[in-house]
Amino acid sequence: MEVALLFVAIIGLLLVGVPIAIALGFSSIMFLLVFSDTSLASIAQSFYQAMAGHYTLLAIPFFILASSFMSTGGVAQRIIRFAIAVVGHMRGGLAIAGVFACMLFAALSGSSPATVVAIGSIVIAAMRQVGYTKDFAAGVIANAGTLGILIPPSIVMVVYASSVEVSVGRMFLAGVIPGILAGLLLMAAIYVIARIRNMPKGEWAGWGEIFASFRDAIWGLMLIVIIMVGIYGIPGVTGAIFTPTEAAAVASIYAFIVATFVYRDMGPLAEKNNDGQKKSLLSKPQAIVTALWHRDTRDTLFDAGKLTITLMFIIANALILKHVLTDEQIPQQIANAMLSAGFGKIMFLIMVNVILLIGGQFMEPSGLIVIVAPLVFPIAIELGVDPIHLGIIMVVNMEIGMITPPVGLNLFVTSGVAGMPMMKVVRAALPFLAILFVFLILVTYVPWISTWLPTSLMGPELITN
Amino acid sequence: MSGPIHRRGFEETAIAVILGLMTAVTFINVVLRYGFNESLIWGLEVTLILFAWLVIFGISYGVRVTMHLGVDAITGMLSTRPRRMLAIFSAVICLAYAFLLMKGAWDYWAPYAGLYQTEGRWFPLGFDENTRDRAFYMTDQVPMPGFLKFLEDWINFGEEYDKLPRVIPYIILPIGVALFLFRIIQATIRILRGDADSLIVSHEMEDDVDAARVED
Amino acid sequence: GTAAIAACDDGEMVIKFSHVTNTDKHPKGIAANLLMERVNEEMNGTACMEVYPNSTLYNDDQVLEAMLQGDVQLAAPSLSKFETFTKVYRIFDLPFMFKNMDAVEAFQKSETGEEMKDAMQRRGLQGLAFWHNGLKQFSANKPLEMPGDAAGLKFRVQPSDVLVAQMEALEASPQPMAFSEVYGALQTGVVDGQENTWSNIYGQKFFEVQDGITETNHGLLDYMVVASVDWLDSLDEGVRDQFMTILDEVTEERNAAIAEVDAENRQAVLDAGGTIRELTPEQRQAWVDAMKPVWEQFEGDVGAENIAAAQEINAGM
Ligand code: NA
Numbered sequence: 001m002e003v004a005l006l007f008v009a010i011i012g013l014l015l016v017g018v019p020i021a022i023a024l025g026f027s028s029i030m031f032l033l034v035f036s037d038t039s040l041a042s043i044a045q046s047f048y049q050a051m052a053g054h055y056t057l058l059a060i061p062f063f064i065l066a067s068s069f070m071s072t073g074g075v076a077q078r079i080i081r082f083a084i085a086v087v088g089h090m091r092g093g094l095a096i097a098g099v100f101a102c103m104l105f106a107a108l109s110g111s112s113p114a115t116v117v118a119i120g121s122i123v124i125a126a127m128r129q130v131g132y133t134k135d136f137a138a139g140v141i142a143n144a145g146t147l148g149i150l151i152p153p154s155i156v157m158v159v160y161a162s163s164v165e166v167s168v169g170r171m172f173l174a175g176v177i178p179g180i181l182a183g184l185l186l187m188a189a190i191y192v193i194a195r196i197r198n199m200p201k202g203e204w205a206g207w208g209e210i211f212a213s214f215r216d217a218i219w220g221l222m223l224i225v226i227i228m229v230g231i232y233g234i235p236g237v238t239g240a241i242f243t244p245t246e247a248a249a250v251a252s253i254y255a256f257i258v259a260t261f262v263y264r265d266m267g268p269l270a271e272k273n274n275d276g277q278k279k280s281l282l283s284k285p286q287a288i289v290t291a292l293w294h295r296d297t298r299d300t301l302f303d304a305g306k307l308t309i310t311l312m313f314i315i316a317n318a319l320i321l322k323h324v325l326t327d328e329q330i331p332q333q334i335a336n337a338m339l340s341a342g343f344g345k346i347m348f349l350i351m352v353n354v355i356l357l358i359g360g361q362f363m364e365p366s367g368l369i370v371i372v373a374p375l376v377f378p379i380a381i382e383l384g385v386d387p388i389h390l391g392i393i394m395v396v397n398m399e400i401g402m403i404t405p406p407v408g409l410n411l412f413v414t415s416g417v418a419g420m421p422m423m424k425v426v427r428a429a430l431p432f433l434a435i436l437f438v439f440l441i442l443v444t445y446v447p448w449i450s451t452w453l454p455t456s457l458m459g460p461e462l463i464t465n
Numbered sequence: 466m467s468g469p470i471h472r473r474g475f476e477e478t479a480i481a482v483i484l485g486l487m488t489a490v491t492f493i494n495v496v497l498r499y500g501f502n503e504s505l506i507w508g509l510e511v512t513l514i515l516f517a518w519l520v521i522f523g524i525s526y527g528v529r530v531t532m533h534l535g536v537d538a539i540t541g542m543l544s545t546r547p548r549r550m551l552a553i554f555s556a557v558i559c560l561a562y563a564f565l566l567m568k569g570a571w572d573y574w575a576p577y578a579g580l581y582q583t584e585g586r587w588f589p590l591g592f593d594e595n596t597r598d599r600a601f602y603m604t605d606q607v608p609m610p611g612f613l614k615f616l617e618d619w620i621n622f623g624e625e626y627d628k629l630p631r632v633i634p635y636i637i638l639p640i641g642v643a644l645f646l647f648r649i650i651q652a653t654i655r656i657l658r659g660d661a662d663s664l665i666v667s668h669e670m671e672d673d674v675d676a677a678r679v680e681d
Numbered sequence: 682g683t684a685a686i687a688a689c690d691d692g693e694m695v696i697k698f699s700h701v702t703n704t705d706k707h708p709k710g711i712a713a714n715l716l717m718e719r720v721n722e723e724m725n726g727t728a729c730m731e732v733y734p735n736s737t738l739y740n741d742d743q744v745l746e747a748m749l750q751g752d753v754q755l756a757a758p759s760l761s762k763f764e765t766f767t768k769v770y771r772i773f774d775l776p777f778m779f780k781n782m783d784a785v786e787a788f789q790k791s792e793t794g795e796e797m798k799d800a801m802q803r804r805g806l807q808g809l810a811f812w813h814n815g816l817k818q819f820s821a822n823k824p825l826e827m828p829g830d831a832a833g834l835k836f837r838v839q840p841s842d843v844l845v846a847q848m849e850a851l852e853a854s855p856q857p858m859a860f861s862e863v864y865g866a867l868q869t870g871v872v873d874g875q876e877n878t879w880s881n882i883y884g885q886k887f888f889e890v891q892d893g894i895t896e897t898n899h900g901l902l903d904y905m906v907v908a909s910v911d912w913l914d915s916l917d918e919g920v921r922d923q924f925m926t927i928l929d930e931v932t933e934e935r936n937a938a939i940a941e942v943d944a945e946n947r948q949a950v951l952d953a954g955g956t957i958r959e960l961t962p963e964q965r966q967a968w969v970d971a972m973k974p975v976w977e978q979f980e981g982d983v984g985a986e987n988i989a990a991a992q993e994i995n996a997g998m
């Protein structure tokens with residue numbers, strides 16, 4: 001019963017405007033001081049170890065950094081050009097291209113808001129120019145942006161894998177088919193709406209433009225190959241080169257090099273010469289060194305650092321809450337209560353969906369996963385639910401949470417990049433939200449969608465605990 | 466990326482440098498392993514320490530520039546007066562949190578520095594002279610840099626450290642949390658004076674993120 | 682499986698035991714649960730034990746800090762986790778120090794072994810019992826028959842100076858890596874090999890993603906059940922004696938079963954299609970010759986007299 005009090009306190013504090021991290025941490029500390037004999041020093045230990053003791057979470061700052069270099073360094077606009085060349089000529093083509101570009105950027109970036117910022121800031125304006133309504137454009141991008149956490153790499157998957165100790169590599173593979181499926185569903189829906197409402201279509205620019213735009217975007221798209229080959233290797237050619245965490249660091253370095261020395265959209269070579277051309281590395285070889293502390297590099301590092309800090313502050317306090325729950329043996333109590341109530345697999349999965357959908361209204365996704373995953377994981381194992389499947393269900397729930405108020409990161413970001421009030425974005429996103437719901441049901445009841453790829457490439461998931 | 470002048474202070478630079486170092490050390494270890502069959506055996510541990518430093522140092526900065534996330538759906542609907550009351554209430558909660566975390570941070574770190582923990586469960590009621598010394602406790606793999614040799618005499622009774630003692634990485638806790646507490650006090654004063662109306666990032670102003678901030 | 686919940690009554694002393702393995706398959710988890718059942722039955726009304734498995738409360742790096750802080754009462758980390766408290770336990774990590782588990786058992790029960798439990802007293806920890814896991818084997822993504830086969834390969838090892846030196850003696854490259862990452866890293870080839878006991882090799886399914894396991898029995902993976910000196914001092918003598926009696930009996934029972942557990946896990950690897958390579962006496966001698974020089978490096982830490990005591994026991998086996 002005391003636990004109910006704990007959760008009421010958290011939600012109450014959230015609603016009156018206490019920062020999420022502090023609402024979690026303060027409630028947990030009070031609970032601990034009143035109901036247990038654990039010391040305040042152990043809270044400080046949990047806080048420090050949230051970072052230093054969680055090797056997998058280290059992927060978060062690195063994926064954020066890679067994403068920052070990609071957005072600042074002109075990769076996004078090249079991906080959009082390619083997407084428009086491929087699907088822009090269809091009815092509703094620019095919207096469909098926006099979704100396609102979001103899917104491609106999602107394969108480079110681990111976060112949904114980052115995907116919205118990178119793609120949305122360009123595509124929404126472009127859609128307005130050719131005659132789409134602002135609402136339609138914002139709704140499409142807010143939704144397609146959520147693919148950022150479903151298509152690997154994904155920060156939310158990293159957090160899930162870290163919370164329940166499953167392999168990050170497996171989670172990433174599991175997201176591939178659902179990610180593509182969700183993207184296709186969105187595109188199909190847009191196409192149908194576009195036919196009905198007779199929305200604009202673009203010009204078919206020919207194979208030449210597809211080829212040229214692909215060649216221009218290839219340096220950015222190569223990152224997908226580097227991440228996948230690096231993590232999984234090429235059968236018969238090379239083994240894997242790095243762990244998923246290291247992959248994120250390598251991706252950052254690669255993105256930095258592409259942005260600074262290949263696209264030259266940032267850093268010392270971005271300054272134009274007298275002839276209006278960007279400087280070449282040959283004409284300014286010292287750039288190799290000066291790029292390291294160039295203002296653009298430092299600003300990108302700083303922006304990624306800031307995002308890491310806000311995210312990890314929430315996760316660290318969610319981990320303090322998790323510590324308190326574990327200390328009081330709450331997960332076992334809930335598991336026993338649910339199992340003795342005779343819950344079946346279906347009922348359990350519905351419960352998980354409901355808990356996450358409600359939680360997603362208030363909480364930032366990563367923090368929510370840290371809290372909920374350990375509570376439901378033991379039950380899932382007991383009921384024979386595949387942990388990877390459970391992970392994908394959680395991720396899709398988080399996607400929905402991101403485009404529903406009051407806390408919906410994608411809504412905030414979309415309202416920022418589209419220059420629309422929040423509530424207007426909420427309404428704009430609504431029709432597509434229905435598609436995500438259908439998709440959630442699909443993913444929940446067809447485990448195959450999530451488990452087939454990782455199982456066929458890496459064998460069945462082993463549960464060693 | 467030309468635009469208004471960015472004036473970066475110490476905190477901004479520190480955040481960028483720590484994240485840069487984390488990335489570099491991890492990348493170098495991949496290159497060493499794949500290319501040269503070598504490894505910096507301490508690389509992983511140092512990166513994790515830097516990760517903790519980045520976040521614990523950074524949270525105070527987060528308060529200073531009001532970047533921590535929260536729910537403003539309810540407070541946003543209220544009129545000025547009740548909103549101000551709730552903002553003050555939130556500030557008090559944040560102060561209490563920072564204060565308790567401060568005591569925890571000190572109590573956790575002090576034994577590693579050969580210092581006394583505080584007595585009392587909620588409030589520090591003086592120092593506990595029976596604190597068991599933990600200054601001997603070293604990191605797993607981080608080498609001991611020569612310039613820290615003086616610590617052996619200062620806190621470890623002259624015994625040699627063959628790895629970096631934990632007092633060093635953990636020192637970010639009391640320092641970072643003290644800074645955090647200080648920034649929360651400043652933010653509370655801002656709210657009381659009416660210079661600010663909340664401790665969380667307001668999403669109506671999200672697009673200001675890109676706008677330049679000129680700070681002193 | 683889910684851990685049984687010990688609902689502690691008011692007035693009972695709570696003993697929290699935090700460890701990192703499962704509760705029903707791993708030797709440590711089984712022993713911890715047996716200890717919990719017996720304490721809760723026989724000391725009902727006085728004490729109540731709660732087991733926190735699977736690193737849910739603390740991992741091995743954090744648990745000793747938490748113990749010194751008084752936030753947890755019992756733990757059983759592997760012996761290499763005590764590096765910072767005493768270097769004496771490095772003797773258990775030195776390659777080929779013990780002929781077999783009987784020699785380990787005899788050494789730990791000898792006067793030398795008993796004294797080692799007290800080695801951390803001045804740091805605030807008291808060793809209570811040695812718990813066995815077993816002898817370690819090497820595995821890699823290519824056949825390991827002679828020590829030269831390991832040269833140039835990347836091996837995941839626990840971050841301990843002895844184990845790093847041991848891999849360097851084989852001209853292999855020691856790699857630090859979180860335990861939870863090891864299966865994936867072996868499978869995808871980020872690292873080539875690892876060393877572990879039969880129960881871990883089977884439990885973590887490492888054999889699935891390795892060419893084979895070479896039965897080297899080159900090292901030892903054992904645990905030390907520890908408590909803080911301050912906590913032990915705070916107990917009534919009668920309570921402490923009763924608890925220690927139960928712990929000793931549980932230790933005796935589970936350590937005696939370790940040979941059987943090891944054999945079962947070894948067989949399970951075979952049954953699951955894993956490859957096990959046994960060494961000829963000549964091959965084994967080559968591994969000993971390659972790795973034994975490591976002893977010299979750490980003689981100062983573990984004490985020449987302790988090494989001599991261990992070798993004397995080996996000779997009598
Ligand atoms: Na992604």
Ligand code: NA
Nearest residue numbers: 360401404407
């Ligand atoms: Na939401």
